Amino acid sequence: MNQLEQLKKYSIVVADTGNVGLIKDFLPQDATTNPTLILNSIKLPFYKNLIHKSIKYSKKFCKTFEEIVSLASNKISVDIGTNILKIIPGRVSTEIDARVSFNKDLCISHAKSIINMYKENGVRKNRILIKLASTWEAIQAAKELEKEKINCNLTLLFSFSQAKACAEAGVYLISPFVGRIYDWYKNKNLINNTDISQDPGVVSVKKIFNFYKKYSYKTIVMAASFRNTSQILELSGCDYLTISPVLLNKLKSSSVKVERKLFLSEKTMFRKSSMSESKFRFQHNEDAMASEKLSEGIRQFGIDQKKIENIIIKNI
Template identity: 30%
Template sequence: MALSISSPPSSSSLLAPSLQVGRWNSVSAKPGTFNLRRTALVARAAAGNASASPVGGTEVVTELDAVAGFSEIVPDTVVFDDFEKFAPTAATSAIDTALADGECNALEKPEARMSCYLTKALANVGAELAHQVPGRVSTEIDARLAYDTQGIIQRVHELLNLYNQHDISSERLLFKIPATWQGIEASRLLESEGIKTHLTFVYSFAQAAAAAQAGASVVQIFVGRIRDWGRNHSGDPEIDEALKKGEDAGLALVKKVYAYIHRNGYKTKLMAAAVRNKQDVFSLLGIDYIIAPLKILQSLEESVTDPHEKYGYVLKLTPAIGKTYEFTEEELVKWDQLSLAAAMGPAAEELLASGLEGYVNQARRVEELFGKIWPPPNV
């Protein structure tokens, strides 16, 4: 469970949170480490409106300038990995306030009390960041609720109420939910209330299609993780089919989902994560968002290029592919819990379970930290 902050909100800008608490900005990265040039990239990325062609003219541009004309490039940066590494002043205040909360202190069960502290601390930190930086505050929902639709919805409403107490409007909030069937259902119900959701741990077409049908604002596909699974395993029909065609399994899934979203006119924005190299970025041009590690962004920034040479910076994903992509009748159904479970495949099942386990362990570590420092002074 965690938070992050995206770039300034716009009608098309709904960036994703990460496992950590941090600030995401499509223009600049971690202070003192790496700064993207504020050239044409700023106007395009900040507006969330990619142009249909690369940077033109005789101006010398970097590869980063060029690719930013097609997709919004989001630096995968964080302020800290967990509460133990958070900026001292903000974290101390947020955590001490949470640990001194009378409502949480009144809970008899230790696990319920720690969960309450964590929820309050997240909202405190998120509110502090929201007051300092323009953009969306993204809060990750506890992975231990991944198979509890009502639990997810209740936790989102609790966080909304806490943010409201800090004068943070719902328009500035985005909630990251695991793409289990229960998470997808929670997304559908929350979106019907006007609450923006972001479905993560998407490793199969069925998950992505069900999420789009549910009206999720953002769907995040982990390109590199799918590729890694395909290199070390076999027996997943979706991945095996892509490999037989000579395609990269992760990139193939992104293309298929992108085509599906545009074929059906869904509002969902598509995000690619677990990007491993520059070629992945070039292969994803046209997708709504690309989360890229700093080392890749720095390599793109340091490479001065002529847009008419080298890679050519050609759009790989366009809405038009939705009209030409061939889907089976089974893929165009209205997804439900049974059909989703039958279609996910071993890769999605294994990667989803692994991702949830990692998030659960992180939440437990944070709660253990809270247990060590509770009670704070004056409690």
């Protein structure tokens, strides 16, 4: 068995791409998308008519130019997600506009709009995960959405305080970003050890995983944003692993033995405690890496969202 096949024995593998062709190659359980991946996908020949279709759809419901562009952008994401769901047996994650990440009500309205468009495509909401950045406002939005059986994927997660707040909110799944954590420490010259078990991104996920399991939180841990296969294999046994096509291919090309590294029985030194808004903001702010990477991630997704909208505008 190759490493990808072995890995699937211990963790649910998710494809981190909107490319239908690549998803067919790796046969993942689920798939995740984000504005960057959507931006890359709409350049593919397979999605040639998607932009014009989304504009035509939006004009039926919207009056202002801004509303047409915004709805068309979401429609593109939904139609790509619908195509992906024709291939995979599980769920697809579709991200809302990152620029509303600090507005609870807008997070909720964007999420419901996406769910409604999926419904129009004949897709039930139990096959969708709404992706939101792990801000306090978005986590509270997710808490409300989960009550309506709209499951959420809280992304751009870098701090333990974010993970605790998500668990207490009862969100369906979180995506801690291994690679971006590693990048921050590497760029600051704070990594002195080549031992993969000491990789700060890997350590962060293990810490969250152990905490969740000790206190029986139902929130799924889906490690994301990997830089190499060593990070992936060190987290074998994590609930889910979302992996880029490049790294999926490397795993598929290797037959080196894969061992489970994460177990439900591991202990944690962290206590269960309630997370108020002020406590969340202070603890997250105390983590320089997490504060910087969350802000940076929201900005970058916002930039890519604007690029998608500019493509739509050129076609109106």
